[in-house]
Amino acid sequence: MMVRGRADADRDSERRPSLVDDAYAAMKQAIRDSSFAPGYQASEQEIALRLGMSRTPVHEAAIRLQEDGLVRVLPRRGILICALAPDDMREIYDVIVAIEGRAAELIAARPEHQRRAVADDLAVQTDAMDAAWTEQDLRSWGEADEHFHRALVEGAANGRMIRIIQTITDQSHRARMFTLKLRRELGASVEEHRRIIDCIRVGDAAGAMESARTHRLRARDTLLPLLDSFGVKHL
Amino acid sequence: MMVRGRADADRDSERRPSLVDDAYAAMKQAIRDSSFAPGYQASEQEIALRLGMSRTPVHEAAIRLQEDGLVRVLPRRGILICALAPDDMREIYDVIVAIEGRAAELIAARPEHQRRAVADDLAVQTDAMDAAWTEQDLRSWGEADEHFHRALVEGAANGRMIRIIQTITDQSHRARMFTLKLRRELGASVEEHRRIIDCIRVGDAAGAMESARTHRLRARDTLLPLLDSFGVKHL
DNA sequence: GCGCGCCAACTTGCATGCAAGATGGCATGA
């Protein structure tokens, strides 16, 4: 199951997805897997033709994608797939540090049984990461890591935080796929995750925030130089 | 000058605003000043008529407003103006605490002359608040306070943070107008703002974050009970 | 050979037409 236009998916539980939803999902997926490479300029007409619909739903989906920061709609010139510059990664990490830090703090401040439920979930993902690491299974490691961070934010039960993180995750998906192959310090993450979990278990809000922040800041400080050294200017 | 669809305003410096932009701005303004009250259900046709355009630009503006969380587009039933529940205010405050806290920390970590520029700006706004307070000028106080918090986030030079805060500010504008009249502790804000400024001046990142967080948490803890006591269920 | 301007092709902005889904009221039956 895919991410989809949360704006509807979670609000109006179910209804037949409209063509706009289809176009939105298809385009987003195409951007995620680089069928639409950054910098590529597509015409709405062409996309509409490929998706078997008229320009209208494609245009409306493009507006939503622009709002998500994934494309730019250039008046009378088409849809431009956005590229991410190193500076965007800096911005993204700062937002993540802020939101995940607060989320961890909030979780640790919740009643004991709720804390434990979240902590157990986080522990499952972290164990999966540990296992994947010993087996050198990058793909599984990445998925478990993603689940961990999603569960962390969802644990704070704040729809706006979830939405913010979802948007930013979508934006940085390609960069993440790229850096995943480069990282050589995956073991450190497991340990840092466990520290976060411990703080949540004992209800140490300040510690939870601090360890969540430290984890992301450390990751940022390993990855950004890596990107720099590869001279990556946009991804 | 009004807020406008930042998605374009800051990216493509200038171009004749399209009808969609007009519709977006007009509807947003109508929601801000409660011409469109929460819970009101409008038809696109009717809005289009009032704005002197066809349904198409109104519909596209509605999509953007829905993405901003200000309205819901109900399929084949019209546009519903969203109301804010107390729980939404809780969510909003948590996001603000996270983002402004990190922003203050980032500013305090910048080079001295940049810190000072931001601090001076913040000090001007705080002085204006102080003056407005002694003169019991609520409107001026509110505007200066708004400028202070905007400057705080803009000082961190992170477009995504600015955008997040802008979205949330738009959502909570009506609630802010309502609570402004109820508050009896405006003096405390001035003092707390000064504490933030001092930390920024001396480059105390941890202190800046902590005082920014404390400021917002204190405000939340005074306001939410106030809303509760008035039995406000949506605004 | 080189620069400049014009034009044809292309692209979207916006209006409108049509069909299908949603709604509220009225008539009908118990």
Next chain:
DNA sequence: TCATGCCATCTTGCATGCAAGTTGGCGCGC
């Protein structure tokens, strides 16, 4: 009197037409 079902009306989803803005290339003048 009340519940139920049908239909007229309203509203949007989506396709398409037209006009205006943008672009790239070709030809003309130098």
